[in-house]
Amino acid sequence: MKKGHFTKIAASALVLATLASGAAAKDWIEHFSYAPSGIDAEKIYVVATKDGYTTTTTSSKLFRLRTHAKAKSGKRITGLRVEAGSVANYIQSPGGSWFYEYSYAEVGKGRAREKVWDHGYPLSLLDVEWHSRNPVQVCNHNLALKVADGWSKEQVLAQKWSLNTKAAFSASVVVTKAMNTTPNPEKLKQFRRDIEGDIALYPVAVECLAAPGMHNTIAPPVSNEMTLLVPRDRDDDSDRPARRPNDDDRPDTRDGGGSPPARDDSGRPDTRDGGGSPPARDPYDNEPERDVSR
Numbered sequence: 001m002k003k004g005h006f007t008k009i010a011a012s013a014l015v016l017a018t019l020a021s022g023a024a025a026k027d028w029i030e031h032f033s034y035a036p037s038g039i040d041a042e043k044i045y046v047v048a049t050k051d052g053y054t055t056t057t058t059s060s061k062l063f064r065l066r067t068h069a070k071a072k073s074g075k076r077i078t079g080l081r082v083e084a085g086s087v088a089n090y091i092q093s094p095g096g097s098w099f100y101e102y103s104y105a106e107v108g109k110g111r112a113r114e115k116v117w118d119h120g121y122p123l124s125l126l127d128v129e130w131h132s133r134n135p136v137q138v139c140n141h142n143l144a145l146k147v148a149d150g151w152s153k154e155q156v157l158a159q160k161w162s163l164n165t166k167a168a169f170s171a172s173v174v175v176t177k178a179m180n181t182t183p184n185p186e187k188l189k190q191f192r193r194d195i196e197g198d199i200a201l202y203p204v205a206v207e208c209l210a211a212p213g214m215h216n217t218i219a220p221p222v223s224n225e226m227t228l229l230v231p232r233d234r235d236d237d238s239d240r241p242a243r244r245p246n247d248d249d250r251p252d253t254r255d256g257g258g259s260p261p262a263r264d265d266s267g268r269p270d271t272r273d274g275g276g277s278p279p280a281r282d283p284y285d286n287e288p289e290r291d292v293s294r
Helices: 010-015 135-148 153-157
Strands: 029-036 043-049 052-056 060-071 075-084 099-101 114-124 129-131 161-177 193-208
Touching: 029 161, 029 193, 043 135, 052 135, 060 075, 060 161, 060 193, 075 114, 135 153, 135 161, 135 193
Parallel strands: 043 193
Antiparallel strands: 029 060, 043 052, 060 114, 075 099, 075 161, 129 161, 161 193
16 A cells, blocks of 8 residues: 555556556446545644634544446456545546545455445545635635624624534556456556546534634624514513502592582581581472461
8 A cells, every 4th residue: 555656566456557458447346435424523733823813733633435337247456545635537648736545455366346435544634635625714705704894803703613624536447357366466557457446525623712812792783583572661561551549549539638528428528627618508498387375
């Protein structure tokens, strides 16, 4: 197994040499897939200053990738290579910033018709080919979007942001006819083969850290779609129901003040204090007095 720059060795000559017998055979590969292995929760943390985002807290990351290859009947897997980038080089050209080439023994020495590789590859972040933006660019792009949306630069840098990006990887596999014995590496150059490539986009979690010494003292801008709840004034009784009067609502007239005394059921005024209207006239007061001495 070789990683880094391209090196020719006898065990991997079949996947690197130029074909002497013309065009490669077609349709010898029944299945080939290349994808991230499981869910990667490991985050890349990006450091912020008062001016923006500058660098990451780590310089490398482990990427786990799963490769599955299956040759058709009568054919065998004889080569495999994975690399950074979104272009599969089909093994015949030199690798990009990073590549990992499996040795002839690791692919089964020409005896395996189907094989699965599930490996972790430690990469320098400088060697990763990012799809669209790297982690630092992702954080600065988010900063620009927030400022355009009405936030101040200080507000954005004063808090953490959880974002995502993707790294691009590619892989290619080589399939040749099945052989009863392991051939001499020099004879492998004469065999016809089929090559297929696949591309994987690897999700990467990014945490944009808050800048030290920055304090978010101003609330972020309010969206036009947000409903504001304004506290009501305590003296505002406009929406309260009317209260039913009771005996406690009557004025206190013990000191002679307040409203006139209420009349009782007989219609006579309350004259307990000697005041009020004159007493009602007796209807018989107009009759003359009778002489009862006779």
